[in-house]
Amino acid sequence: STGDSGLDLILDYAVTGPGTCTGVLNNLTVGQAYTVLVLLDDSRTLNPGGPDFDVTDGLTTSPVQAYAFPNGVPAVGGFIMGTFTAQATTQPLTVLEDGNVQYSAILLEKGTAAAPVVAPTLTQDATPLVSKLSPGAPVTLSVVAAGSSPLSYQWSNGNGAINGATNASYLFNAPGGASAYNTSSYFCTVTNTAGSTISSTAQVISSTNLVSVYNFSFEDGSFGGGNLVFPVKWTPFNNNNFSGVATTAGGVYSSLPDGNYFYAVNEGPGDPTGGIYQDVGALQPNTTYTLTVAIGLRADFTPGQLGSPGIISLINGASNSGTVLATTNGIPTTPGAWQDYTVTFVTGSSVSGDLTVTLSTAGASTYQANFDNVRLTQGPPIVLAPSLTTDIHPLVFRSTTGTPVNLSVTASGNPLNYQWYNQSGAIIGATNASYSFAAVAGTNSYYVDVTNSAGAVMSSTAQVISSPSIVTVNNFSFELNVANGPGTEVPSVPGGWTAFNEGGPQDIGSQWPGGTDYIVFNPMAPPADENQFGFVNMFNSSVIGGIYQDVGALRPNTTYTLTVAIGSRNDRINSPGIISLIGGANNSGTVLASTSGIPATQNTWQDYSVAYNTGASVSGDLTVELSVLGNGTTIQADFDNVQLTQAPLFVFNPPVISGGNLILTATGGTANSGYTLLTTTNLLGSWTTNSMGTFNNAGGFSNSIPVGTSPVRFFQLRTP
Numbered sequence: 001s002t003g004d005s006g007l008d009l010i011l012d013y014a015v016t017g018p019g020t021c022t023g024v025l026n027n028l029t030v031g032q033a034y035t036v037l038v039l040l041d042d043s044r045t046l047n048p049g050g051p052d053f054d055v056t057d058g059l060t061t062s063p064v065q066a067y068a069f070p071n072g073v074p075a076v077g078g079f080i081m082g083t084f085t086a087q088a089t090t091q092p093l094t095v096l097e098d099g100n101v102q103y104s105a106i107l108l109e110k111g112t113a114a115a116p117v118v119a120p121t122l123t124q125d126a127t128p129l130v131s132k133l134s135p136g137a138p139v140t141l142s143v144v145a146a147g148s149s150p151l152s153y154q155w156s157n158g159n160g161a162i163n164g165a166t167n168a169s170y171l172f173n174a175p176g177g178a179s180a181y182n183t184s185s186y187f188c189t190v191t192n193t194a195g196s197t198i199s200s201t202a203q204v205i206s207s208t209n210l211v212s213v214y215n216f217s218f219e220d221g222s223f224g225g226g227n228l229v230f231p232v233k234w235t236p237f238n239n240n241n242f243s244g245v246a247t248t249a250g251g252v253y254s255s256l257p258d259g260n261y262f263y264a265v266n267e268g269p270g271d272p273t274g275g276i277y278q279d280v281g282a283l284q285p286n287t288t289y290t291l292t293v294a295i296g297l298r299a300d301f302t303p304g305q306l307g308s309p310g311i312i313s314l315i316n317g318a319s320n321s322g323t324v325l326a327t328t329n330g331i332p333t334t335p336g337a338w339q340d341y342t343v344t345f346v347t348g349s350s351v352s353g354d355l356t357v358t359l360s361t362a363g364a365s366t367y368q369a370n371f372d373n374v375r376l377t378q379g380p381p382i383v384l385a386p387s388l389t390t391d392i393h394p395l396v397f398r399s400t401t402g403t404p405v406n407l408s409v410t411a412s413g414n415p416l417n418y419q420w421y422n423q424s425g426a427i428i429g430a431t432n433a434s435y436s437f438a439a440v441a442g443t444n445s446y447y448v449d450v451t452n453s454a455g456a457v458m459s460s461t462a463q464v465i466s467s468p469s470i471v472t473v474n475n476f477s478f479e480l481n482v483a484n485g486p487g488t489e490v491p492s493v494p495g496g497w498t499a500f501n502e503g504g505p506q507d508i509g510s511q512w513p514g515g516t517d518y519i520v521f522n523p524m525a526p527p528a529d530e531n532q533f534g535f536v537n538m539f540n541s542s543v544i545g546g547i548y549q550d551v552g553a554l555r556p557n558t559t560y561t562l563t564v565a566i567g568s569r570n571d572r573i574n575s576p577g578i579i580s581l582i583g584g585a586n587n588s589g590t591v592l593a594s595t596s597g598i599p600a601t602q603n604t605w606q607d608y609s610v611a612y613n614t615g616a617s618v619s620g621d622l623t624v625e626l627s628v629l630g631n632g633t634t635i636q637a638d639f640d641n642v643q644l645t646q647a648p649l650f651v652f653n654p655p656v657i658s659g660g661n662l663i664l665t666a667t668g669g670t671a672n673s674g675y676t677l678l679t680t681t682n683l684l685g686s687w688t689t690n691s692m693g694t695f696n697n698a699g700g701f702s703n704s705i706p707v708g709t710s711p712v713r714f715f716q717l718r719t720p
Helices: none
Strands: 008-015 019-026 032-043 054-056 077-087 089-096 100-111 121-127 130-133 139-147 152-157 169-173 181-193 196-197 202-206 221-226 228-231 236-237 244-247 260-266 274-283 288-296 310-316 323-329 337-346 354-361 368-379 384-393 396-400 404-414 415-424 436-437 443-453 455-458 461-465 498-500 508-511 533-537 546-555 559-569 579-582 588-598 604-612 620-627 636-649 657-658 661-667 672-681 686-694 702-707 716-717
Touching: 077 181, 100 323, 121 181, 121 533, 139 152, 221 244, 228 236, 228 244, 260 274, 288 310, 288 323, 288 354, 310 337, 310 368, 354 368, 384 443, 384 455, 404 415, 404 443, 404 455, 404 461, 455 559, 461 508, 508 546, 533 546, 533 620, 546 579, 559 579, 559 588, 559 620, 579 636, 588 604, 686 702
Parallel strands: 130 202, 396 461
Antiparallel strands: 008 100, 019 089, 032 077, 032 100, 054 089, 121 139, 139 169, 152 181, 181 196, 181 202, 221 228, 236 274, 244 260, 260 368, 274 354, 288 337, 288 368, 310 323, 310 354, 384 404, 404 436, 415 443, 443 455, 443 461, 498 546, 508 533, 533 636, 546 620, 559 604, 559 636, 579 588, 579 620, 657 661, 661 702, 672 686, 672 716
């Protein structure tokens, strides 16, 4: 053993004739200085004055140290002694002589010597070696070095040593670049008193066209363990099998698109889509984002048996669970090959949230998808000529004068400018995709121009028909939920209406005529109004089901007239449609008026009407109901062009005597129209004109007639 102040016997040996003896020194401390003492116990040498009595530590890593007696003459009781510095925890001690001798070797600890100075070496080269970033993005370059302390670090770029960059890592912001890429180079020199070493040169590529994707080529390290190892700066999701950062080892690829590593994600049969994602920062308005990723098929995979398509996506949100903006998938057909796949998305003028890149694959028996060299660029939007994805809507709107109206279009292209027009020209301030206003009496036309630098498109012309006599029925012609084309259905309750006694989710909806249902066009067919009609199916016998709409408060002394087009299909016999006016806010109120019918000729439409007069005292709302009575056979009724009008009833108010005059008043006349006041003394006789006049703006009438003593007189009002 070593480490105490005693003498440790290493060799006790006698030899006749020239030879060597080697002992082992154990438990040494590297860098510790030790003293060896060799004592000559006896001498039978034939050559006692021989010069070849030496002692060495036997290591080639340190100079061989020879020791000799004074003047080179050995004598019994004499000794040699020398010091060596341990280079390892276990070392040999060898004595060489050329005579017959007996001697002992003793190891004596002498004290601590300075540790040997080891020149620096890099255990981790400059990382990352390549970064592709937007200007101003934070960058951290780092090295890991071994060697004797102290170690000095100095980072340099193309201009020389960087002032203050004297640590193992160097944090800075990516230099600015214009439209062209700006490439900057950086390396680190590590120094101590025994020497120095220089890292590889790291490149930082920056441009306003680049969006920073950290660890884009999976060269910058990983985390996790076992079967699940993930690249740093990325977040895993739904990883259920072997996934990890891999190299070209084992012949899986002869080369990679970038660097020495790629990322492999595995999802087996029944597994959900899984992979990794990275939030790359806030979405920018009016920007074209282009994501390009290399996807590979391993050389040791057989196409169709192993190797799943990789999925690349741009997501609006801070994780993989946001809204998918653009996505694609693919895999090369040749084993050992890589292929770039690209998706693009153009933002509008209003954006919110972050942009996230995801790399994933769906669960399948082919298991593995491979990714490398993730590149994301941003630039000004590509100007696409505008086109209408949804034409002006509603195309026809009937409403009470003063009712709010909203017209809108949906257009594609970028950027887009909108200008709304009516029959008088451009409408000041109407420059959005929708235009809201109050209905003006009469029939008025509206359309919108959508323009940008690449072209223009004009909507169809919408008509807004308004008068005090029209009661607003929303979605009166069932155009709100647009079908995909002739013959297709929207199997959901039409917007603005409420279903009752609906048998199933597809029993009520709207449809675009075409195919076999309505094939002959005539003044009423099809459709009765615009492009779509509403349908109601009732399979349960003796059950009435359909849709209803509350159209507002009942008015006193008013005539309500409901007119609805009912159709008879070409391909089968319909059930009679039922139209009703209900006193109340839904279909369960009091039936005020109702009728039913169906055209006698198939492939035609026919108007059906009901009317109801309110009295002087009313309460509650008025509801329009469209329904069908189930009979188990004909099942379906079709409706279109729901029109509801209101007209005040002409009512004489009770006569009033004032100041010797008879005061006659009435309401319900046509505003500003003429009237004739007639009188007679005999109801069975003829009538004569008393006076003529004009109803006021509210349709009111007032007349003052002197009161006589006889005979009795009667009055009536005639219009016009």
